[in-house]
Amino acid sequence: MKRIRFSWKNICLPISCINNTNQKTTCTTNPSKERLLLLSKQTSVRSRVYLSDFSNSTISLNDLSNSYLIDIHIFTFEELKTITQGFSKYNYLGEGGFGEVYKGFVDNSVKTGLKAQPVAVKALKREGGQGHREWLAEVVILGQLKHPNLVNLIGYCCEDDHRLLVYEYMERGNLEDHLFQKYGGALPWLTRVNILLGAAKGLDFLHKEEKPVIYRDFKPSNILLSSDYSSKLSDFGLATDGSEADDADFTKSVMGTEGYAAPEYISAGHLTTMSDVFSFGVVLLEMLTARKTVKKYRSQRERNLVEWARPMLKDPNKLEQIIDPSLEGRYSLEGIRKAAVLAYQCLSHNAKSRPTMATVVKTLERILDLKDIQNGPFVYIVPVAGANKVHDIKCN
Numbered sequence: 361m362k363r364i365r366f367s368w369k370n371i372c373l374p375i376s377c378i379n380n381t382n383q384k385t386t387c388t389t390n391p392s393k394e395r396l397l398l399l400s401k402q403t404s405v406r407s408r409v410y411l412s413d414f415s416n417s418t419i420s421l422n423d424l425s426n427s428y429l430i431d432i433h434i435f436t437f438e439e440l441k442t443i444t445q446g447f448s449k450y451n452y453l454g455e456g457g458f459g460e461v462y463k464g465f466v467d468n469s470v471k472t473g474l475k476a477q478p479v480a481v482k483a484l485k486r487e488g489g490q491g492h493r494e495w496l497a498e499v500v501i502l503g504q505l506k507h508p509n510l511v512n513l514i515g516y517c518c519e520d521d522h523r524l525l526v527y528e529y530m531e532r533g534n535l536e537d538h539l540f541q542k543y544g545g546a547l548p549w550l551t552r553v554n555i556l557l558g559a560a561k562g563l564d565f566l567h568k569e570e571k572p573v574i575y576r577d578f579k580p581s582n583i584l585l586s587s588d589y590s591s592k593l594s595d596f597g598l599a600t601d602g603s604e605a606d607d608a609d610f611t612k613s614v615m616g617t618e619g620y621a622a623p624e625y626i627s628a629g630h631l632t633t634m635s636d637v638f639s640f641g642v643v644l645l646e647m648l649t650a651r652k653t654v655k656k657y658r659s660q661r662e663r664n665l666v667e668w669a670r671p672m673l674k675d676p677n678k679l680e681q682i683i684d685p686s687l688e689g690r691y692s693l694e695g696i697r698k699a700a701v702l703a704y705q706c707l708s709h710n711a712k713s714r715p716t717m718a719t720v721v722k723t724l725e726r727i728l729d730l731k732d733i734q735n736g737p738f739v740y741i742v743p744v745a746g747a748n749k750v751h752d753i754k755c756n
């Protein structure tokens with residue numbers, strides 16, 4: 361489901377690397393002395409650069425990449441064109457609100473020190489301030505925060521009006537395509553729980569930052585899967601690092617994807633970490649039911665999944681009616697009940713009654729340990745090369 365804006369307010373950032381005269385600019389000039397002085401004063405008190413540092417012009421992209429970014433490579437547009445074979449249709453992976461995504465391959469010959477690996481290259485559609493803000497949010501947040509459940513940003517390109525991002529390539533694409541069966545059979549129960557556990561750990565990590573990062577766009581298409589089905593959050597364009605809370609333009613614009621945003625955020629623009637918890641509840645409900653949160657062609661009563669299904673989550677007799685039939689009863693009964701109660705709590709209209717992501721992680725870990733799976737399929741444990749975990753693969 362594509363991202364929509366509930367309302368729109370242009371965000372005007374001073375874009376230090378855009379050259380209005382249209383000359384070729386690659387953001388590689390040295391930071392000014394005054395800026396570095398200011399920066400060194402700031403570093404003594406905090407360890408991370410925030411998005412607001414850019415809107416206040418206290419830092420430039422050069423300062424950020426020279427002093428703060430972790431293992432980030434700066435690519436030229438030509439280099440990215442080469443590694444994606446000229447953004448060829450054969451390398452095309454898909455398109456989201458930000459722009460098109462292409463598969464590529466990098467190694468030491470592209471940039472010294474670069475590990476040989478497949479990558480995903482995301483190219484920003486050229487459309488002014490908000491597009492640049494989204495690109496910058498990805499660089500500022502993913503360039504500084506590293507975690508096994510956040511997609512790894514390998515590098516970026518900021519040349520003339522080109523804005524691109526280079527990520528590690530995730531072999532199994534996004535959860536949405538698996539959950540709603542674009543590919544093959546239904547995901548087994550424990551694989552689903554494990555995927556959501558990974559995503560929950562990613563959110564928990566973001567929320568535990570000194571200034572919590574609010575992800576703002578949690579949904580299945582933003583959860584990417586590796587070959588062994590471990591999950592990582594991607595698409596940080598709408599994320600906010602907590603530094604923009606006083607910015608009038610920011611607080612006025614409500615953004616996200618229809619069906620996932622918390623009610624208090626839609627109605628009053630009230631954005632907290634609990635907004636992410638609500639969105640997590642929506643995805644958990646989608647995982648339990650294999651139904652999309654909003655679907656036009658469902659009956660009026662069932663159109664909004666949350667409104668229709670939430671009352672049934674706490675009633676074990678009704679619960680069975682909404683569980684994904686393609687699971688064919690192959691799940692832990694206790695596990696599915698616990699997951700349903702967890703979804704119910706995350707979807708509370710009162711933000712304060714929702715659990716924190718730390719509690720969600722603990723609950724999902726307990727559910728993952730419940731192995732009383734009814735009529736279980738033959739489970740073949742595949743050791744995955746390079747990974748220290750084993751995962752169950754359903755064999756028909």
Ligand SMILES: Nc1ncnc2c1ncn2[C@@H]1O[C@H](COP(=O)(O)OP(=O)(O)OP(=O)(O)O)[C@@H](O)[C@H]1O
Nearest residue numbers: 362363453454455456457461480527529530534581
């Ligand atoms: N790192 C990656 N590895 C493999 N595939 C990726 C990667 N990043 C994105 N993709 C794929 O590219 C396509 C577009 O992804 P993108 O994140 O831009 O948009 P989206 O999340 O589908 O939509 P929206 O931006 O509206 O939320 C999707 O099919 C996604 O699975």
